[in-house]
Amino acid sequence: MKVFKFIGLMILLTSAFSAGSGQSPMTVLCSIDWFMVTVHPFMLNNDVCVHFHELHLGLGCPPNHVQPHAYQFTYRVTECGIRAKAVSQDMVIYSTEIHYSSKGTPSKFVIPVSCAAPQKSPWLTKxxxxxxxxxxxxxxxxxxxxxxxxxxxxxxxxxxxxxxxxxxxxxxxxxxxxxxxxxQEAQPLQPSHFLDISEDWSLHTDDMIGSM
Structure with a gap:
């Protein structure tokens, strides 16, 4: 019960952040097999343009789809050091980090990203x-x-x-x-589950339940 209250609180906070910023700087989507993060070039602020080669997902995975308005990381949940935690028989939370290292300044940032997915969900792409x-x-x-x-x-x-x-x-x-x-023109994906949680999760084989 506490887990679902926490999830509800994080969804509320994420919605408030998106509404306040006017444009979401980062979107996280996932299924039982795939993890996708889409990052806006001005993810930090309107004055700093982040180049795609300054970013990587987890353990050194670069963006594999680069557009002028967005950088996209699409990897299997078993790659890039993505961690998984089964929070119920039907739900798994995947988490990792986006690493930013500026080429022109000593600035470095680590941004936690997480997403919840039902264990039997298909992935519908654009x-x-x-x-x-x-x-x-x-x-x-x-x-x-x-x-x-x-x-x-x-x-x-x-x-x-x-x-x-x-x-x-x-x-x-x-x-x-x-x-x-x-x-093709970029079309918005419709996530069935969206969640951004900063808490660190670790993968344990015993945690993966049922169909996993």
Whole structure:
């Protein structure tokens, strides 16, 4: 009960911060398999532009999708030293840090980032035009926008594309082609769960419950 009260308090504080700043400098999204952090170049203040090469996630993971208005880190929850804590049978909290080291000044910052995800949730990414390679799956017409879905069963597969992971055929292990995200306008992602918690969590095997 205390855990859920704490989560509710942090959501309230996060909402208040976003409303006060006018634009959220950082967004954290996650699923049971993936962790995504989107950072605004003016994350510190309006006078300091942070360059993407001055940032890394966790244990040295650089942003893997850079745009003029945002830097995005998208990694598996088993990478970059991301920590996990099962707070219930249905909910896991993932946490790590964004490290900033200025190239022109001695300034350094460590910003904790966390996100809560249900243990059986799929990850829905932004629409991405694709052709489905497997006949056993629903097919999409050329240039039709489809939502990519991936979950824990595909965690052993690593697609090679710019956008977050494409759909794989589990029967044929065939990768669905995915257009690079840079060819599309950035569209806001709709998180099913959003949370930013500064408390440090550590991963213990015994904590991972049930379907983990």
């Amino acid at each position: 629409p991405c035009s694709m052709r489905v390679a497997s006949k056993s799956r629903a097919t999409a017409q050329k240039d039709e926008k489809c939502y990519e879905v991936f979950s824990l069963s595909q965690s052993s597969q690593r697609p090679n594309c710019d956008c977050p992971p494409c759909v794989f055929s589990e029967e044929e292990h065939t990768q669905v082609p995915c257009h690079q995200a840079g060819a």
